Amino acid sequence: MGRGVVWVVVVVFLVSRLGRVIGGAVDGRLPHRILLDTDVNPDDIFALLYLLKLNRSEFSLEAVTITANTWINAGHAVNYVYDILHMMDRDDIPVGVGGEGGILPNGTILPNVGGYLPIIDQGISTVGGCRYRQAIPLGQGGRLDLDTNFGIRRGFLPQGNRNYSPFWQPTVQQVMKNIEHIYVMGGGVRSRNPTGCCPKNASSSCKPQQCGDRGNLFTGYTSNPYAEFNIFGDPFAAYQVLHSGIPVTLVPLDATNTIPITEEFFIAFGNKQDTYEAQYCFQSLKMARDTWFDENFYTSYFLWDSFTSGIAVSIMRNKHNPLGENEFSEMEYRNITKGGVHSGHVQVGLRDPFCLVEDGKGKCKDGYTKEVAGPDSVRVLVAKKAKPNRDAGSPLDREFFKSFLDVLNLPQQTGRFNFRKQFPYKEIVYKPDLSKRKSGKPVVFDMDMSAGDFVALIYLLKVPVEFINVKAIFVSVNGWANAATIDIIYDILHLMGRDDIPVGLGSFFALDQPNPSFSAVGDCKYIQSIPQGCGGFLDSDTLFGLARSLPRSPRRYTAENSVNFGAPRDTDHPELRQPLALEVWHSTVKTVEPGQKITILTNGPLTNLANILSEKNSISMIQDVYVVGGHISDSKEKGNLFTVPSNRYAEFNMFLDPLAAKIVALQKAKKTPEAAFTRRLLSRLYCLQRKNQKYHHMNIFLGEILGAVVMANDRLLNPTIQAKPITVLANGDISKDGQIVIDKNHGRLVNIVENLDPEAYYDHFSNLLGDKMQSAVIGRHNFDSPVEDIFGANSLDDADLHDGITRYEVQIRSAYGKNTSWIMSQDFELRASNYATFPHSFSSNHVLQASQVDHSAAGCFFSLSHSPNATSESLTVSTISTIGMTAITSF
Numbered sequence: 001m002g003r004g005v006v007w008v009v010v011v012v013f014l015v016s017r018l019g020r021v022i023g024g025a026v027d028g029r030l031p032h033r034i035l036l037d038t039d040v041n042p043d044d045i046f047a048l049l050y051l052l053k054l055n056r057s058e059f060s061l062e063a064v065t066i067t068a069n070t071w072i073n074a075g076h077a078v079n080y081v082y083d084i085l086h087m088m089d090r091d092d093i094p095v096g097v098g099g100e101g102g103i104l105p106n107g108t109i110l111p112n113v114g115g116y117l118p119i120i121d122q123g124i125s126t127v128g129g130c131r132y133r134q135a136i137p138l139g140q141g142g143r144l145d146l147d148t149n150f151g152i153r154r155g156f157l158p159q160g161n162r163n164y165s166p167f168w169q170p171t172v173q174q175v176m177k178n179i180e181h182i183y184v185m186g187g188g189v190r191s192r193n194p195t196g197c198c199p200k201n202a203s204s205s206c207k208p209q210q211c212g213d214r215g216n217l218f219t220g221y222t223s224n225p226y227a228e229f230n231i232f233g234d235p236f237a238a239y240q241v242l243h244s245g246i247p248v249t250l251v252p253l254d255a256t257n258t259i260p261i262t263e264e265f266f267i268a269f270g271n272k273q274d275t276y277e278a279q280y281c282f283q284s285l286k287m288a289r290d291t292w293f294d295e296n297f298y299t300s301y302f303l304w305d306s307f308t309s310g311i312a313v314s315i316m317r318n319k320h321n322p323l324g325e326n327e328f329s330e331m332e333y334r335n336i337t338k339g340g341v342h343s344g345h346v347q348v349g350l351r352d353p354f355c356l357v358e359d360g361k362g363k364c365k366d367g368y369t370k371e372v373a374g375p376d377s378v379r380v381l382v383a384k385k386a387k388p389n390r391d392a393g394s395p396l397d398r399e400f401f402k403s404f405l406d407v408l409n410l411p412q413q414t415g416r417f418n419f420r421k422q423f424p425y426k427e428i429v430y431k432p433d434l435s436k437r438k439s440g441k442p443v444v445f446d447m448d449m450s451a452g453d454f455v456a457l458i459y460l461l462k463v464p465v466e467f468i469n470v471k472a473i474f475v476s477v478n479g480w481a482n483a484a485t486i487d488i489i490y491d492i493l494h495l496m497g498r499d500d501i502p503v504g505l506g507s508f509f510a511l512d513q514p515n516p517s518f519s520a521v522g523d524c525k526y527i528q529s530i531p532q533g534c535g536g537f538l539d540s541d542t543l544f545g546l547a548r549s550l551p552r553s554p555r556r557y558t559a560e561n562s563v564n565f566g567a568p569r570d571t572d573h574p575e576l577r578q579p580l581a582l583e584v585w586h587s588t589v590k591t592v593e594p595g596q597k598i599t600i601l602t603n604g605p606l607t608n609l610a611n612i613l614s615e616k617n618s619i620s621m622i623q624d625v626y627v628v629g630g631h632i633s634d635s636k637e638k639g640n641l642f643t644v645p646s647n648r649y650a651e652f653n654m655f656l657d658p659l660a661a662k663i664v665a666l667q668k669a670k671k672t673p674e675a676a677f678t679r680r681l682l683s684r685l686y687c688l689q690r691k692n693q694k695y696h697h698m699n700i701f702l703g704e705i706l707g708a709v710v711m712a713n714d715r716l717l718n719p720t721i722q723a724k725p726i727t728v729l730a731n732g733d734i735s736k737d738g739q740i741v742i743d744k745n746h747g748r749l750v751n752i753v754e755n756l757d758p759e760a761y762y763d764h765f766s767n768l769l770g771d772k773m774q775s776a777v778i779g780r781h782n783f784d785s786p787v788e789d790i791f792g793a794n795s796l797d798d799a800d801l802h803d804g805i806t807r808y809e810v811q812i813r814s815a816y817g818k819n820t821s822w823i824m825s826q827d828f829e830l831r832a833s834n835y836a837t838f839p840h841s842f843s844s845n846h847v848l849q850a851s852q853v854d855h856s857a858a859g860c861f862f863s864l865s866h867s868p869n870a871t872s873e874s875l876t877v878s879t880i881s882t883i884g885m886t887a888i889t890s891f
Contacts, residue, residue: 031060032316035176038305039067040077041146042284045084046306046404049277051313052088053407053414059313061090065172066097068116068532070233071136073482074098075541076147078164079548083153086160087276087415096175097164098533100126100694112171116532118234120346126533127643130524132233132366134350135220137520138508139483140559141293147484150287151558151576154487156280158422159552165545166534166688166695182241183249183315185308186230187369188214189336189382191253194260195300196221213361214368216253219521223355224347227367228253235367242337242369248380249315250336251308252369255329255383261285261301264395269405276415278408290571291559303400310400311383323381328400330384335377336369349523350515419552427554430497430777440467441599441623442592443711444585446506447489448479448604448653450540451685452704454492456603458674459708461496462768462775468712472588473503474581476604478510478527479656480701481540486578487556488543494553496674497777504584505557506608510657525734526656529643534694544684546677551778581608582615589621597623601711603704604629604653610660613667627664628707629653630740632726632752639739640700646735652700655738658730665728665740665748673776675769709765710756716764717756726750 036051038044051061064081068074078097085093099112102124110124117128136142148154193216196209210218213225217232224232231238242248266289273279289297307328314326324331345354347366355364387399396402445460447453460470473493477483489503508514514522530536539545561567562574579587592598598621602609606627612618631639633649641650654661682702688695710717725747729739741747 031056031058032313033060033062034312035063035065035179036061036309037065037067037172037176038081039070039146040072040080041305042149042281042288043303043305045149045284046281046303047309048081048084049088049281050306050309050404050407052085052090053277053410053412054313056413059316061093063093063175064095065176066095067233068098068114069118069133070229071143072146073143073484073537073541074116074532075164075538076482076484078169079542080147080149080153080157082162083157083159086162087158087280087418088413089416091160091162094170094175095162096170096172098126098169098538099171099173100533101173102126112173114533115172119236119240125643126531126536127529128532129528131348132235134515134521134523135217135229135232137219138477138522139520140291140561142520144483144557145291145559147482148487148557148559149284150291151556151560151578152280152283152287154419154552154556156283156418158417158419159548163545163548164538164542166539166684167691168545179246181247181249183251183308183312184230184241185251185256185305186228186238187250187336187367188216188226188228188253189250189334189369189371191215191228191257193253194257195296214253219515219518220350221362222517223350223352223362224364224366225361226365226370228369231369232367238367238369239337242378242380248378249312249324249331249383250369250380251311251329251383255311255385256302256304256307259303259307259386259398259400260299261289261297261303262397263298264397265401266298268396268401272405272409274409275411276418278405280415280418281408287559287571290569291561292568294568303404306404307386307400308383310403328387328398328403330387331381332384333379334371334382335373335379336371336382337376337378350518350521428778429499429554430494431500432497434465434469438466439469440465442469442471442588442596444472444474444588444598444600445470445708446474446476446581446600446602446604446608447704448476448656449481449485449488450479450604450701450704451544451681451698452701453480453603454488454543455678455681455702456601456704456708457489457492458496458678459705459765459769460601460712461493461498462674462771462773463712464773470498470501471591471598472584473501474506474584474608475503476506476602476608477508478506478513478607479604479653480530480537482537483508484557485541485547487553488547488550490553490555490557491547491550494555495551495677495776495778496774499553499555502579502584502587503555504579504581506581507611510605510607511610511659511663526658526737529641529652529655531643531694534692535688535697543681544688546681546684549677582611585612585618592621597621599624599626599711601626601707602628602653603707605656606653606660606664607657610657610663613664619667624711625664626707626711627653628704630661630728632724633739633741640697641738642697644734647738650736650738651740652738654728654740658728658737661738662728662730665726665750672770672772673779675766678769705765706761709761710753713764717760719753719756721751722754723749723751 034051036048038048048064051059064085066072066074066077066081068077074097078095081095085091085095098116099114101110101112101114103109103113103119103122104124113122114126116126118132121128121131138144191214193210193213195211195216195218197211198206198208210216210221210225213221215221215225215227215232216229217224217227227235266285269282269285273282288301292301294300310328311326314328315324318325345364347355347364352364355362357363389396389399389402391402394402396405443460445457447457457473460468473489475483475486475489483505486503486505493499493501493503509522510526513525532538542548557578558573558576560571560573560576560578562570562577564574565577588598600609600622602625606629609625609627629651630653631637631649631651633639639647639649639651641647641652641655644650644655647655685695685698685701689698710719724742725744726740727743727747729736729741731737
């Protein structure tokens with residue numbers, strides 16, 4: 001789209017490989033079989049619903065594939081599409097996303113390349129940079145708002161039985177086959193950008209921005225004024241598609257710039273919402289308008305992809321016309337592209353020095369669909385201009401506007417229900433009365449939403465409030481999950497009856513990664529080390545397919561905003577605005593009792609903590625800080641940064657923001673619902689690790705559990721501690737950044753836990769999660785089931801993930817030969833000859849390096865806390881390494 005999709009592509013299939021078409025024929029002809037390839041932005045959803053509403057005897061939507069390298073993230077996108085299809089009673093339509101295939105160094109393309117990366121950066125895995133994708137904002141107005149559809153999605157759409165699950169989800173290439181014709185929204189041929197222009201009465205100080213550019217890269221026009229977002233997402237893929245020999249119809253900015261959302265159309269749409277799908281589309285459009293960054297929404301927002309779908313189906317109806325005559329757009333053939341859709345220099349990022357021109361427009365042309373002649377060009381049918389409404393008296397000035405509203409409001413093939421009709425219950429916010437209980441240490445939990453973080457959160461909520469009082473949660477968005485995964489935190493808090501705990505959204509970038517001229521976008525130097533597909537973001541964002549088995553919280557991320565927080569206008573419900581981590585910190589500090597200080601546990605990159613410590617007087621309010629992460633590089637064991645082979649000793653949490661880590665380091669099994677869910681999550685990680693190499697690194701998520709347990713019960717675990725001077729490397733060298741080294745001359749003295757009692761650790765963990773105290777208060781969406789059965793027979797059995805393995809009963813055999821029950825003991829079994837072998841299935845790369853003689857661990861757990869002899873502004877740092885067993889105390 002212009003501002004929302006890399007390829008809204010309508011593809012017609014020649015053969016019935018995807019199954020029988022439902023419905024009859026029109027005039028003896030078979031229906032046109034359509035595939036929609038989308039990155040699931042709001043206008044793409046308009047296009048999807050428009051296609052689903054058409055007469056199925058004439059147009060049959062056969063499949064949906066998801067483009068995962070632009071405006072939306074794969075895990076959120078695939079479940080989003082499943083929900084749309086469920087609302088429309090089309091659970092028969094297959095959905096393809098991702099794939100673990102790659103491209104070998106010799107150019108051989110392996111099956112099931114996932115499309116997470118542009119072709120030029122595609123290697124043999126889903127790990128890679130963000131050469132082009134960095135042009136897309138991560139937060140508001142970008143991937144966060146599209147993953148959640150501004151927060152509307154979870155409050156409106158029903159939830160069906162289909163969802164992403166490892167090894168069950170079809171890939172794009174398993175779904176997309178046998179293409180006859182391609183309709184593409186993308187590019188700009190003779191377009192002139194109507195946005196960023198100075199008003200007619202503007203003063204001489206007004207400087208045009210994108211005004212008149214061929215492209216629409218509002219985040220990168222200073223380096224590339226020629227590209228349109230869709231083509232820019234992967235210019236070399238665009239070149240291959242255009243030169244594939246398959247007929248292509250292009251709907252570029254030339255045409256979409258002529259169909260802006262007018263105020264008259266907006267008003268007419270608001271007055272015509274007769275179906276669930278029309279209501280959903282209007283709510284989405286209204287939120288896009290209400291959160292628009294300036295006052296020019298009606299001249300800046302266009303019907304990019306839905307307009308393309310309308311043109312496509314109209315051309316199909318008139319297929320006898322070779323010139324592409326249709327109801328909605330003027331068309332003509334043009335010759336475009338040359339040299340791989342770039343200018344001879346392949347752009348390396350938004351701040352590519354080659355592309356920048358002082359006091360002038362940028363000169364890079366990656367993604368420019370230039371009109372050219374000669375043998376290197378390709379002839380395509382191009383949409384030129386939206387046709388006016390044939391009814392001159394209508395307030396709708398475009399013919400497609402009328403079709404769009406009429407089709408969405410048809411009583412046929414309409415949505416069955418929304419979420420509230422599907423589950424007609426009263427939303428309850430659970431806030432426990434803790435006034436009669438003596439609260440323990442106030443704790444803030446900073447998490448990057450990896451699988452282990454969620455288990456650690458459940459554990460912390462199980463610790464009696466007399467010992468640990470969780471006051472707030474911070475979300476590190478530059479870790480193992482994308483920002484929209486914050487909704488899983490809300491769901492777990494709802495599950496545990498703790499809707500009173502505030503959740504703050506943290507920084508989207510490591511400290512030195514935002515673009516200095518446009519902070520909403522930035523580089524991905526460190527976070528690119530996390531896989532996009534299996535075992536990475538795809539699984540973290542869906543909690544390995546288990547997120548949707550949690551009860552849906554009435555709290556969720558929303559794009560609601562207020563002028564009090566810098567927004568250009570108030571939305572309808574500014575009180576629902578998602579608070580930021582620093583805002584939650586400020587409010588939490590005000591709630592502690594006089595004389596109390598806050599303990600912080602961080603289970604991800606230290607960006608949020610570094611930002612807090614940079615604020616005046618923040619140190620005086622911190623009692624202790626427990627940091628899960630790091631690895632002492634003088635040990636024989638390597639780090640866990642498995643995706644960066646050149647960096648042998650770094651650990652992920654430190655590597656993801658080494659500058660923040662350096663700032664912090666140098667700064668002065670009884671069965672309960674939560675136990676059952678934890679067992680399923682840990683079981684799934686273990687099963688996936690055994691089944692497929694793509695999941696070999698599942699251990700690294702489980703060190704977070706150790707941090708929570710040690711923080712709450714360090715004395716119970718009998719740790720042995722030794723002090724060592726350490727420093728964190730953060731010099732910009734990706735092969736060394738994030739490493740922790742012993743530095744006797746300049747290092748900060750840190751207490752390192754050399755060993756602890758493993759039996760006490762496992763016993764305490766399993767017993768607490770099985771305790772009925774502070775247990776789950778609400779079940780899943782099937783409200784006829786008791787709360788204890790929320791993860792019961794209707795859920796996917798993890799045995800399905802095994803080849804020939806059906807049932808386990810876990811018993812942990814310690815180094816002393818004594819059996820110790822663990823949380824998985826009800827359904828799974830692991831035979832371990834001694835304790836040293838068990839961490840393969842439980843913790844990150846051997847939580848303990850145990851032996852018959854001593855249970856020593858390589859790693860560090862550095863703790864930030866007030867030392868009895870420290871000054872009022874001095875902090876001690878504790879860290880739990882997820883490489884070895886490391887623990888926390890003060891120094």
